[in-house]
Amino acid sequence: MTKHQTLKLRAPSGKTWFRVQGLDETSNETIDYWIVCESEEEVRRIATKRGMTEIEWVREETPPYA
Secondary structure, eight states: OOTTOOOOOOOOTTOEEEEEEEEETTTTEEEEEEEEESOHHHHHHHHHHTTEEEEEEEEEOOOTTO
């Protein structure tokens, strides 16, 4: 791959890209990130486990690099 080619990331079969935003309990700042999961419920469970509190929204979206 040359330096001008872009690597595209695809969600595995049966999974979908999601974007989640909420309050990070460690930094006390609002953060958002992309995650691949099977459902919105799974996204919320993982985000909470990673220390995200007060989840503002979860959206089914495709990131620009996918």
